[in-house]
Amino acid sequence: EKLGIALVGLGYYSTDLLAPALQMTEKCYLAGIVTGSPEKAEKWKQKYNIPDKNIYNYQNFDSIANNPDIDIVYVVLPPSMHKEYSIRAARAGKHVFCEKPMAPSVNDCMAMIKVCRDNKVNLAIGYRCQHDPNTQEYMRIGREKLYGKVKMISCGAGYFDARTTHWKQNKALGGGVMGDMGVYALQGARLATGEEPIAVTAQASTTRPEIYKEVEETMMFQLQFPSGALAACHSSYGINMNYLQVNYEKGWLKMEPFSAYLGNKGSHSGGIIDFPIKNQQAKQMDEDCVALMNSTQLIAPGEEGLRDIKVVEAIYQATKNGGTVTIN
Ligand code: NAD
Known part of the structure; x- marks a missing residue:
């Protein structure tokens, strides 16, 4: 049933x-x-x-x-x-x-x-990408240390939003690019390393202050991971971008797009990543339902959402003090 x-x-x-x-x-x-x-x-x-x-x-x-x-x-x-x-x-x-x-x-x-x-x-x-075999493949490459340790990540998630009166521009409704598109870039870095960031720096900006009065249009943030890996992440409502690049000790990986609904693909030192997927949201909901039916672990439970928001809070704090914010 x-x-x-x-x-x-x-x-x-x-x-x-x-x-x-x-x-x-x-x-x-x-x-x-x-x-x-x-x-x-x-x-x-x-x-x-x-x-x-x-x-x-x-x-x-x-x-x-x-x-x-x-x-x-x-x-x-x-x-x-x-x-x-x-x-x-x-x-x-x-x-x-x-x-x-x-x-x-x-x-x-x-x-x-x-x-x-x-x-x-x-x-x-609803982290649909974690159900996508293309995402799972770059996660695997990091986890199995195919090319050794992750050294440097660059990740960008953004699109040009022409709307002027949407919740994305409204602070009280939870707007701001960080929670919306920034979490994709954050996920890119977290999933590629398989680690949780321990320190962040961040810069918020806008080119359209008449629209982005309450929240940031663009958020750039930098993450330090326990292994020493570093990430530069970018998110914006003013720039079309959707890519993840990882440089390992002994190789590289590039996904573009990395967080689209369909067609995520990439290549790395030793091959390509291009798994077919019929419908990401259908796969996500079906897999989550199977987990509920069998009482097995969900791919992205509430605790995973919380991990991102911990970092998001530190990022906002870092934009205010202009320095490094550590996360425990
Ligand atoms: P949307 O603005 O198109 O839809 C929001 C809905 O909430 C509207 O139907 C609106 O009528 C309703 N609503 C009820 N009370 C409201 C209020 N007080 N103010 C504003 N709207 C109110 O937004 P959306 O793009 O569908 O996003 C909804 C959620 O889905 C967000 O959390 C967003 O981040 C998420 N989302 C996820 C993905 C993904 O790929 N996983 C993609 C798009 C959106």
């Missing part, structure tokens, strides 16, 4: 990526929706044949507890809302899938992990 997923927040990612992916999944299906918009509810109901009893708004959402069709609540809202809806879902006894960035603060992430644990439900973060 397939697990039933309810999507919370029917914006771009739910509409263009997750709902279509849920037409391809084998272990789960789009069982319900949670939306503040009656027009969207009607559209989705028609398009995906969703019964009225599986359609919720933000007020009556908690009654999802009584709905056996829904096994998993997938939170696809602006980041500042992830905590509230993940916690309400967990208290309703539902497993939680939550989009990245997990939440704006370490405290929020820890609260989400605790409530899920207390309610005996699982929490998975």
Whole structure:
């Protein structure tokens, strides 16, 4: 039997990526929706044949507890809302899938992990790339030290965002490029080394202050890892870029793109990386569902989301004091 997923927040990612992916999944299906918009509810109901009893708004959402069709609540809202809806879902006894960035603060992430644990439900973060065999291959090359130790990483994640009044520009909603695109660059460095950074420096900037009044348009940050590996990471809402370069003691690797939905590929000293994948989000949701069904380890549990946010907090701190911030 397939697990039933309810999507919370029917914006771009739910509409263009997750709902279509849920037409391809084998272990789960789009069982319900949670939306503040009656027009969207009607559209989705028609398009995906969703019964009225599986359609919720933000007020009556908690009654999802009584709905056996829904096994998993997938939170696809602006980041500042992830905590509230993940916690309400967990208290309703539902497993939680939550989009990245997990939440704006370490405290929020820890609260989400605790409530899920207390309610005996699982929490998975939507790090789709970790389910992509192309990502898994560069992780393997680092882990198995194919070319010796990682010495230097350069990683960039960004796109030109023309919007002017979106949550990505709104601090209270969890905007700012660091949590949105910066976490991809951070993941690139963390996954390529298989290590956690111990110190960061960072520089925030904007070329469009009239739009990026509250949050940074661009974040550059540098990481030091316990092995001595160094990373220079770049993220921006003003620059199109999607690459990861790793220099090892005895070789090199370059992925471009490294964190796209499809077509991640690259090469290294001894070969190429170009595994086919039909649909990244479908693979992510299916694999997470298999983990829930078999009570096995999730690829990216809440603890993985928290690891990134720890670093994100240190990065913001580093932009303020202009120096190095250590992470323990
Ligand atoms: P979006 O703005 O297109 O959608 C957000 C949805 O939340 C909208 O439907 C909006 O109506 C709803 N919403 C409810 N209350 C709101 C409020 N108070 N303010 C603003 N919106 C409110 O955003 P999106 O691009 O779909 O992003 C949603 C989440 O998905 C974010 O966490 C984002 O980082 C994540 N995301 C992940 C990926 C990925 O590749 N994993 C890609 C895109 C987005």
